[in-house]
Structures are given as structure tokens and as C-alpha cells.
Amino acid sequence: MKLLTFKKNNDTKLGVSHEKGIIDVNEASQKLGHGTQFDLFTVISDEQSYEELKKVVSEAIHQADNTFYVDETDMHYGPCVPHNIEKIICVGLNYRKHAEETNAPIPEYPILFNKFGNTIAAHNQEIILPKVSNEVDYEAELVIVMGKKAKDVEIDNALDYVFGYCNVNDLSARDLQMRTAQWLLGKTCDxxxxxxxxxxxxDEIEDPNNLAIKTYVNGELKQNSHTSDMIFNCKEIISYISKHFTLKPGDIILTGTPEGVVLGLPENERVWIQENDVVEVEIEGLGKLRNIFQTN
Structure with a gap:
């Protein structure tokens, strides 16, 4: 199932994308007599709510009534993760070819850092380039969205704790990131x-480490790789993190970017994200994330 959020009358609504269109699940629930009102966090964290959602969506798909479908051409997307997310965990230098292109040693352990809620943005949202940076870089990444509390989980069953996956562009202001030994400043601009x-x-992603991953800038392919190049795969990342602190439903893990970022180019060939650039991140099975960049 492809879940999403969208804005309607200043409210954030839950939707499901299907080949027939995008279903406003709360509108469908009401019109089909279920009465349940869904929100994304509850669907992720409560199995009963998720099962009820599947029933509503199944019924809606088979109805002739299309009044609970949303016109996508006039729709404003919201972020596809809950607004009340507790943790945003990132894994640095987690693709072998990316480590090689930046002349970084292959990590012995996952390199972990974090972002904050202010960084969360949506598909098609206009992103304002920060005035304090001239070196903003794109980073296509696969995101793991946790569905269950995970503490001390073993590698073999780590994926059982995952609710789903999505695309992210882990934007990085390289001049701020490299200012000190700590990367946080360059990663946490709005x-x-x-x-x-x-x-x-x-259930729609058989193996998260068997997916094509790409970035386009103004239609030009910049990153073209595969999640099989991860140094630490998704199972290993979840297990490793859970042995140090508890993962909770809704927590997200950004699993690293492959080769092809601006930072990996020779200095005289680096072209950072500019005003009016359109950057798209596409991972197999997850759709295409699109954003346009502007300056104040």
C-alpha cells in the first residue's frame, strides 16, 4: 500500500495511492459506513488500525462511487511520515562507492548522526536554499520507517519491525558540514x-537492499546506483541501532547515499544546487520525490 498525506482546508489528511487514483481514506470510511477516522501515526503504530484501513481501501477500490477520490492535479502533498516523529537517525558513508569517491575510509561501524523535525518537508514542496551556505548538495537515500518498538533485535528478524519505506533527499550544506568535525550543522537547515x-x-518491498536508486537534477541523471552497494544493509542497521537505544514506531532511519553527489566530483567540476533547480529522487517501487529550490 502506498500511503501519503495531503492538505485539505488547512488540515492534513491521510490518503492511499491506487491505480484508480488517490483515496481520501477518512472520506471513504465515512461514506462506506465504517466511521473510523485514520491518522498516519496510528496506522503505523497500531496493527488493528492498519487492518481496518486495508478493509476501507479494499471496499473503496471496488465502489463505483468516486467522490472520495482526490484530484491529484490540485493536491498539495504533506510529508509521508508522521508529524510527531520522535527520532530521525542517519547513517553516513554507507555506500562503498560513495566512500571511495569522497576518499573516505570504509567504516568499521555504522556512522550515526541525527536530524530534527524542522528538516521534514514534502514532495513538490519548494525548498529555500539557506543564505549561510553556497554548497548545498543532493543525496538520494532509502528511508526505513519503523512500525514496532525495537530493542536488542537480531539481524535475522530486524525487518519484521519495519512498517515501510520511502524516498528522502538528505540535503547537505557541505561548507557548513565540513566546518567542524561534527556534521550536524550542514544537515539540519530547514x-x-x-x-x-x-x-x-x-509487504510491497521484498528486499530493501535490491532496489535501484537515482537522482536527477533538471532532468539530468546524477546518481545511478543500487541499494545492494550499502556497506551495512537495512537488517544490520536496525539491529545495530536497537542494541544501543530503543527504536519506536514512526522513527525513521536514513540509510546513506550512493555515489554521484557533487562532493564526489573534482573541485573544478562541482556545481551545487542553484536557484530554480528541480531535484528528483527515485527509488525502485517508491515513486519519485520532486522538489524545486529557491532563494529568499
């Missing part, structure tokens, strides 16, 4: 984690 368009449930 709207530096656009996600979406969909949160795709784990």
Missing part, C-alpha cells in the same frame, strides 16, 4: 529532509 511522495508498506 526543510533539508524532503520525503515522499509515498510511504510504501513493507
Amino acid at each position: 526543510d533539508f529532509s524532503p520525503l515522499g511522495p509515498y510511504l510504501v508498506t513493507s
Whole structure:
């Protein structure tokens, strides 16, 4: 199932994308006599709510009534993760070819850092480039969205705790990131984690480490890789993190970016994100995340 959020009358609504269109699930629930009102966090964290959602969506798909479908051409997407997310965990240098292109040693352990809620942005949202940076870089990444509390989980069953997956552009202001030994400043500018368009449930992704991953800038392919190049795969990342602190439903893990970022180019060939650039991140099975960049 492809879940999403959208804005309607100043409210954030839950939707499901289907080949027939985008279903306003709360509108469908009301019209089909279920009465349940859904929100994204509850669907992620409560199995009963998710099962009820599946029933509503199944019924809606088979109805001739299309009044609970949303016109996508006039729709404003919201972030595809809950607004009340507790943790945004990032894994640095987690693709072998990316480590090589930046002349960084292959990590012995996952390199973990964090972002904050201010970085969360949506598909098609306009991103304002920060005035304090001239070196904003794109980073296509696969996001793991946790569905269950996870503490001390073993590698073999780590994916059982995952609700789903989505795209993110882990934007990085390289001049700020490299100012000190700590990367946080360059990673946490406002709207530096656009996600979406969909949160795709784990049952639709057989193996998260068997997916093509790409970035386009103004239609030109810049990153073209595969999640199989991860140094630490998704199972290993979840297990490793859970042995140090508890993962909770709704927590997200950004699993690293592959080769092809601006930072990996020779200095005289680097062209950072500019005003009016359109950057798209596409991961197999997860749709295409699109954002345009502007300056104040």
C-alpha cells in the first residue's frame, strides 16, 4: 500500500495511492459506513488500525462511487511520515562507492548522526536554499520507517519491525558540514529532509537492499546506483541501532547515499544546487520525490 498525506482546508489528511487514483481514506470510511477516522501515526503504530484501513481501501477500490477520490492535479502533498516523529537517525558513508569517491575510509561501524523535525518537508514542496551556505548538495537515500518498538533485535528478524519505506533527499550544506568535525550543522537547515511522495508498506518491498536508486537534477541523471552497494544493509542497521537505544514506531532511519553527489566530483567540476533547480529522487517501487529550490 502506498500511503501519503495531503492538505485539505488547512488540515492534513491521510490518503492511499491506487491505480484508480488517490483515496481520501477518512472520506471513504465515512461514506462506506465504517466511521473510523485514520491518522498516519496510528496506522503505523497500531496493527488493528492498519487492518481496518486495508478493509476501507479494499471496499473503496471496488465502489463505483468516486467522490472520495482526490484530484491529484490540485493536491498539495504533506510529508509521508508522521508529524510527531520522535527520532530521525542517519547513517553516513554507507555506500562503498560513495566512500571511495569522497576518499573516505570504509567504516568499521555504522556512522550515526541525527536530524530534527524542522528538516521534514514534502514532495513538490519548494525548498529555500539557506543564505549561510553556497554548497548545498543532493543525496538520494532509502528511508526505513519503523512500525514496532525495537530493542536488542537480531539481524535475522530486524525487518519484521519495519512498517515501510520511502524516498528522502538528505540535503547537505557541505561548507557548513565540513566546518567542524561534527556534521550536524550542514544537515539540519530547514526543510533539508524532503520525503515522499509515498510511504510504501513493507509487504510491497521484498528486499530493501535490491532496489535501484537515482537522482536527477533538471532532468539530468546524477546518481545511478543500487541499494545492494550499502556497506551495512537495512537488517544490520536496525539491529545495530536497537542494541544501543530503543527504536519506536514512526522513527525513521536514513540509510546513506550512493555515489554521484557533487562532493564526489573534482573541485573544478562541482556545481551545487542553484536557484530554480528541480531535484528528483527515485527509488525502485517508491515513486519519485520532486522538489524545486529557491532563494529568499
